[in-house]
Amino acid sequence: MKVTVKVPATSANLGPGFDCLGLALPMYNTITIEETVLPGTGIEINLMSEREIIDEMMFDNIPKDENSIVYKAVAMLYNSIGQEPSELKINIQTQIPITRGLGSSASVVVGALLAANKLLGSPADTTALLSIATEVEGHPDNVAPAILGGFVMASQEDDGSIITENLNWPDEWDITVCIPEFELSTNIARSVLPEAVPMADAVYNAKHLGMLIHAVNTKDEKLMKSALHDKLHQPYREKLIPGMKEIMEAFKHEDGIIGTVLSGAGPSMLVISKNYDLDKIKSTVKDIWESLSIKSEVRTLKIETKGAEIIEE
Numbered sequence: 001m002k003v004t005v006k007v008p009a010t011s012a013n014l015g016p017g018f019d020c021l022g023l024a025l026p027m028y029n030t031i032t033i034e035e036t037v038l039p040g041t042g043i044e045i046n047l048m049s050e051r052e053i054i055d056e057m058m059f060d061n062i063p064k065d066e067n068s069i070v071y072k073a074v075a076m077l078y079n080s081i082g083q084e085p086s087e088l089k090i091n092i093q094t095q096i097p098i099t100r101g102l103g104s105s106a107s108v109v110v111g112a113l114l115a116a117n118k119l120l121g122s123p124a125d126t127t128a129l130l131s132i133a134t135e136v137e138g139h140p141d142n143v144a145p146a147i148l149g150g151f152v153m154a155s156q157e158d159d160g161s162i163i164t165e166n167l168n169w170p171d172e173w174d175i176t177v178c179i180p181e182f183e184l185s186t187n188i189a190r191s192v193l194p195e196a197v198p199m200a201d202a203v204y205n206a207k208h209l210g211m212l213i214h215a216v217n218t219k220d221e222k223l224m225k226s227a228l229h230d231k232l233h234q235p236y237r238e239k240l241i242p243g244m245k246e247i248m249e250a251f252k253h254e255d256g257i258i259g260t261v262l263s264g265a266g267p268s269m270l271v272i273s274k275n276y277d278l279d280k281i282k283s284t285v286k287d288i289w290e291s292l293s294i295k296s297e298v299r300t301l302k303i304e305t306k307g308a309e310i311i312e313e
């Protein structure tokens with residue numbers, strides 16, 4: 001039997017929502033799991049990209065053995081029903097750029113879990129799959145919108161359970177995704193974060209996250225403009241991302257620009273706007289990165305309201 005799942009890209013954090021906010025975007029990875037008939041073949045993981053030549057470094061980022069996050073996720077699911085995974089062929093067709101802060105690893109974890117769950121006769125419900133995916137990823141902000149679609153607030157509680165809440169992203173707020181050609185692994189981007197932060201910074205983010213949720217619910221772009229500020233992760237990551245500061249500065253005082261934030265751990269960025277010239281956003285971002293000899297891809301995308309789905313079985 002063979003199952004194929006299509007999973008959207010995701011952008012986590014949205015400024016102050018560090019590790020708890022994320023939205024799905026219309027770029028997809030496709031994950032196929034096939035039971036192989038030959039015993040002793042173990043688990044084979046193959047990676048193919050529609051966008052880029054997969055070089056050694058990228059391959060290293062998605063290990064293909066027992067250390068692979070895909071393998072870990074699938075093993076956890078099998079173990080939860082007292083079984084061990086074996087004789088599986090996992091093919092990952094990637095369209096989502098790797099190590100750019102667009103949830104490519106969350107998408108393969110989610111895709112592999114949904115496919116494996118189907119192969120097993122669907123023993124796990126969405127909540128159980130979310131828990132396993134969060135366990136593997138370390139935080140729920142990418143996996144929740146990857147599974148559920150849309151704009152999602154997700155929290156892993158102390159007992160390990162996951163709470164999610166879908167929020168309605170205002171249609172008139174454009175999301176421009178700015179993807180530089182260079183990569184930044186989440187591990188490196190997390191390694192620059194401090195163990196503890198000043199109380200004032202924690203309070204700052206709590207206030208801004210509250211404002212953000214209210215702004216989205218009431219479609220209040222003025223409040224959203226104030227809300228999209230963060231002191232828990234972006235200031236520490238700025239040094240890893242050439243051009244980030246300049247891009248944020250360029251849009252800071254522009255009417256029609258609601259805000260500029262890092263996408264996940266970076267290096268991609270999101271520019272959120274309303275009734276603003278989208279070509280101008282594109283040329284401004286491209287020019288800034290080009291002046292630093294960095295190529296980029298800049299695209300305005302609609303939020304993807306659909307989460308992961310089984311497209312073939």
Ligand code: HSE
Nearest residue numbers: 012018019186264265
């Ligand atoms: N919330 C995570 C981070 C997203 O910022 O590190 C990246 O996976």
